Amino acid sequence: MQRLKVGVIGAGGIAQIEHIPNLMKLKHQFEILGVCDPSAKARAFVGEEFGLVAFKSIEDVLALPLDAVVIASPDPLHHEQILAALGRGFHVFCEKPLCYAPGDIDDLIAARDRVGKVLQVGYMKRFDPSYEAALGRMPGTAKTLRYVSVEVNDPDAWPFIKHHAWRQGDDVAPDLIASVKAKQQEQVARAVPAALDAMSYRGFTAAYCSSLVHDVNAVHGLLDGLGVPDGEIAGAQIFADGQGGQGAVRLLGGRALWNMVHLKVPALADYSEKITFYFGEGILELEFPSPWLNHQPTRLTVKTSNGYTFAREDVRTGYEEAFIEELKGFWSAIVEGKAVRNTAEQARRDMALLSGLAQFHAGARS
Secondary structure, eight states, X not given: OOOEEEEEEOOSHHIIIIIHHHHHHTTXXXXXXXXEOSOHHHHHHHHHHHOOOEESSHHHHHTSOOSXXXXXXXXXXXXXXXXXXXXXXOEEEXXXXXXXXXXXXXXXXXXXXXXXXXXXXXXXXXXXXXXXXXXXXXXXXXXXXXXXXXXXXXOOSGGGXXXXXXXXXXXOOHHHXXXXXXXXXXXXXXXXXXXXXXXXXXXXXXXXXXXXXXXXXXXXXXXXXXXXXXXXXEEEEEEGGGTEXXXXXXXXXXXXXXXXXXEEOTTOOOOEXXXXXXXXXXXXXXXXXXXXXTTOOOXXXXXXXXXXXXXXXXXXXXXXXXXXXXXXXXXXXXXXXXOOSSOXXXXXXXXXXXXXXXXXXXXHHO
């Protein structure tokens, strides 16, 4: 089995709790040569906890004899870091959102194609065994689809990472933080040409691009399986001081509607995430656990009727962890030439919708 040499860019919570431990579990597929992060606290933790070499600068990691990089840095740095890694000839796995602006993703697609490397986006839900099962268990067709619902309430990570060893990198230099914020502002302006007030800006970067983006990608995949084309935006609202985001998409010329809502409930130690497809003859529901709770199965429920006889089927196909399976998929795309699951093109589609929702919201407010 070919072992890929990888560097990890960014050593925050998602890297400390998920990507680094998971890469190490997959020891026959990956070898981590180095990690980089501007936080001295994060670098020290990576060295103490995992015995890895940690650098302050991305250039130090990119100078290593790598095959690939895993990017888990702040969102506004993704564009430049992906271009730098592809420019060195490395394959790239990058956390979502790939970029805020669809046009910025076009840059990445062109760079990927020039060097012929794999670029995979970290949408782990498409590797969830229950999600995979749902693709083949829809109780209806595009002709009978009536409604798609996404409902999420989320306190953020704190209740679900208490049992993990990790360290907050809260010692980053203020000038670097300011630089990242400035880059974010430039990128958001490219993504959403309309003027966004402070609440709308927070909602776009957080509720939409950091949270709902996962569900948008998941629903796009399920709609593709049904052969349902992209629809038209019918409504959008950012609310709850930017911690809530809603969007509505008219599907099939108005024969069906897709409504999505993500709301942060910061003081409630509970997480709920449901994607539900309603057909004329049945309902399919996926209920996801908090993504920080590894190997917890997503509940897949299919409801149907045969005349007066109602049937409810609970489907469980395995306990594989999606965060690990996506890294296996990355390895398979590089080594075995398998098709990339979660491409930059798919991410562009997701971000085009989210940018459009923010634009619709801004227009409604004005």
